[in-house]
Amino acid sequence: MKLYQLITLFLICCLPAKLIAETKPAKPIPAANLTHQYVPSLIGLRIALVVNQTSTIDQIHLVDSLRSLGIHIEKIFAPEHGFRGNIDAGATVLSSIDSLTCISIVSLYGDHKKPTKEDLQNCDLVLFDIQDVGVRFYTYLSTLHLVMEACAENALPLMVLDRPNPNGSYIDGPVLDTSKFKSFVGMHPVPIVYGMTIGEYANMINGEHWLNNELKCNLTVIPVAAYDHSKFYTLPIKPSPNLVDNAAIIFYPSLCLFEGTVISVGRGTYSPFKQIGHPLLSAKYTSYFMPQAILGMSMTPPYLNQNCYGIDLQNLDANKLLKKGKINLQWLLELYHHYPNKSDFFNPFFNKLAGNDQLKKQIIRKKSIWAIRHSWKKDLANFKKIRAKYILYP
Numbered sequence: 532m533k534l535y536q537l538i539t540l541f542l543i544c545c546l547p548a549k550l551i552a553e554t555k556p557a558k559p560i561p562a563a564n565l566t567h568q569y570v571p572s573l574i575g576l577r578i579a580l581v582v583n584q585t586s587t588i589d590q591i592h593l594v595d596s597l598r599s600l601g602i603h604i605e606k607i608f609a610p611e612h613g614f615r616g617n618i619d620a621g622a623t624v625l626s627s628i629d630s631l632t633c634i635s636i637v638s639l640y641g642d643h644k645k646p647t648k649e650d651l652q653n654c655d656l657v658l659f660d661i662q663d664v665g666v667r668f669y670t671y672l673s674t675l676h677l678v679m680e681a682c683a684e685n686a687l688p689l690m691v692l693d694r695p696n697p698n699g700s701y702i703d704g705p706v707l708d709t710s711k712f713k714s715f716v717g718m719h720p721v722p723i724v725y726g727m728t729i730g731e732y733a734n735m736i737n738g739e740h741w742l743n744n745e746l747k748c749n750l751t752v753i754p755v756a757a758y759d760h761s762k763f764y765t766l767p768i769k770p771s772p773n774l775v776d777n778a779a780i781i782f783y784p785s786l787c788l789f790e791g792t793v794i795s796v797g798r799g800t801y802s803p804f805k806q807i808g809h810p811l812l813s814a815k816y817t818s819y820f821m822p823q824a825i826l827g828m829s830m831t832p833p834y835l836n837q838n839c840y841g842i843d844l845q846n847l848d849a850n851k852l853l854k855k856g857k858i859n860l861q862w863l864l865e866l867y868h869h870y871p872n873k874s875d876f877f878n879p880f881f882n883k884l885a886g887n888d889q890l891k892k893q894i895i896r897k898k899s900i901w902a903i904r905h906s907w908k909k910d911l912a913n914f915k916k917i918r919a920k921y922i923l924y925p
Contacts, residue, residue: 559758562692562730563588563660569690569753570600576655577605579646581639581678583614585662585694585768593660593692594632604634605654610661610674611640612771640670644715645677651685659691662770663729665698666784667707668716668884669771675729676718676736683746690751693730693923695764697780701856702726702918704784706910707886714883722907722914723858723886724784726760727921734921752923759925763853772828778849779804785852785859788890791881794866795839799823799832807862808841809834815869816840841866860900867894 562568563586578597580586586593598604607614607629614629614636627636637643637650651657659678661671675691682689704723707713719741727735730752736742737750758764765777774780779802786796786804797803799822806820813819819840822832842862852859870876873895882888893903 556757559695559762559764560756561694562753562755563593563694565753565756566596566600569692570597570602572690573597573602573656573658577603577653579606579608579651579654579657580604581608581610581657581659581661581674583610583612583661585766585770586660587768590767593658594629594634598632604632606650607634607636608639608646608650608657608678609636611670639674639677644674646681648685651681651687654687657682657687657689659689659729659733660694661729662694662766662768663696663732664770664774664780664783665696665724665726666787667704667719667721667723667725667886668787669783670715671729671770672732673715673718675733676741679733679736679748679750680742680746683742683748686749688749688751689733690753691730691733692753693728693755695755695758695762696726696728696760697764697766697777698724698784698853699726699728699760700763700853702911702915703856703858703907705886705890705907706914711888712883712886716883717886720914722911725914725918727918728755728758728923730754731918731921731923734923735917738921739917754923760922761925763850773798773803775801775803778845778847781849781853782844785862788863788881788884789866791878791884792867792876793870793878794841794876795820795822795833797822797839798829799825799835801825801828802845803828805844806841807844807866808839809866809870810837810839811871812840812866812869813838816842818843857904860903864894864900 580594582593588596594604629636657678659675663669663671679689702722702724706722707717707720709720733750733752737748769775774783782804786807789796789807794807794809797806797820800820808819819838821836821838822834824830867876877891881891
């Protein structure tokens, strides 16, 4: 390690804790920024990073930050959307070599979702730092699970650098029935919105023995500073190509269910997850959007070059929905009601997103929102008891 790296490391280790304590920051500080809490334990180790474009310290990527301190990065693992976060949802993420650092990048999406023994060779510790949005079907949770499982199977420690959850202030939605609907968009018996940071969630995976063969990962979570679940957190970097701003992130738990239907959520526009529609709804709605191929967002969106008529949410205050602490079911029921070919409305993906086969049946049977929500009550209460064991923040 060079002299300037030693001096920098000394300053990182000795000064920040005192400064944070004295300044009492009003805004949450992601664990990645708290280098004094984890960098010393990385010295001399060969590190594998599970990261994407959100893995930054003051706009500097974690890879570059750690390398500047003399930390050896052996390998990079990339989740859905890739290391740079510019690949469409569901699109193939290829393994490659990072052009800037010449470090090997191993894709954890597609046919290769879990690190193998060979992938982890020559690694002493795996470091996970990815911004989550607090929604069950956001696949970074599944990547976390499989990375934990691989670490447990290969006796490697895992460190999670925690980050705030922009939807962390509430818990809502049906709890996933893992006996029938477990998939990469939902691996655990949790509701759609679970009110936990990714570090808390990692502790829950471990504590509830959800890993294969009830394995337990050697897990360390570095907490966020100055965070509590009631604090709203504005993400500095979009977590995936089609969650373009905080409004889309807040609407996402309600609107992603439409991806299991014929309704477009605005992919192929610059406002995805802030508008919903379909070409056959022109008789009911005047607002419309036309999906286009957009590089880095969606090259093959549903209803390409067709007008999709429906509901524009762009002028709604997303923060009001967040404060209500509930998924909006009204939009789903309304568009189902107005769609002319009801037998075609749902596709098989819907039950995986919902986590059960009941919500689809309830919508078809015209159950009230109250009745639907009441059917979640018992499972939500049980989940909250489990969640309480793993909470790191008020």
